[in-house]
Amino acid sequence: ETGVTQSPTHLIKTRGQQVTLRCSSQSGHNTVSWYQQALGQGPQFIFQYYREEENGRGNFPPRFSGLQFPNYSSELNVNALELDDSALYLCASTRGRGGDYEQYFGPGTRLTVT
C-alpha cells in the first residue's frame, strides 16, 4: 500500500451542490495530481499542484478547482455538481513535477450525484 490517503471514502450529493475532497500525499512527495475515473474507464487527468500552485490542467471546466497546502496535502473542489460528475476521484502523489516521476494513487473517493 502507498502512503497516500483520501477522505471521505464515499459521498452522496445532490445536483447543484458543492463538494470538497481531500488528499494527503506520501511522505517526501511535493506534487499532487487529481484524476476522475468513471465506471469502466481509465483515469482522466484533472489537474496537478506543485508547491501550492496549479501546474497543469486537463479538459475539465473551471468549476473543478483545487488547493495545495504547505504540507503538500491537497483538496479538490467541485461546484454546481452535475450527474456526470459521479465517479471515483483519485489523487496521486509524486516526488517531483517532471513527466517521468512515478505516481502513487490513493484509495479514491467515490462520489455519487443524484
Add this chain to the structure above:
Amino acid sequence: GENVEQHPSTLSVQEGDSAVIKCTYSDSASNYFPWYKQELGKRPQLIIDIRSNVGEKKDQRIAVTLNKTAKHFSLHITETQPEDSAVYFCAASISGGYNKLIFGAGTRLAVHP
C-alpha cells in the same frame, strides 16, 4: 490529440499461461510509460514502468517492452496466477513539464484455475 489505445479490452487465460496487453500512444514526446493494476474497488497500483531510454524491463513474472519508433508498448505476464485477475491500465506521460498521464481504457484479465 493525446490518446492511448489499449488492446484487448478483455483477456481470459488458463493458470500458467502467458498474457500480453498492448498499447499505442500518440504523443511522440512521451517518455514515461507506467502500468497499473486495479482490483475491484481498490486503487490503481503501479506494477512496472519503463522510460524512453530503455527498450525492455523485467520484474519477476512481469515485463514491459517499448518500441518508440512505432509508439507501441506492451505488458507481458508469464506463469499467470488467479491473483493476477484484475483490470490493467497502460499510461503514457504527456510533454509539458508536469505529471499528466493519459490512460488507456483498460484490459480486464481473468485467470482461470
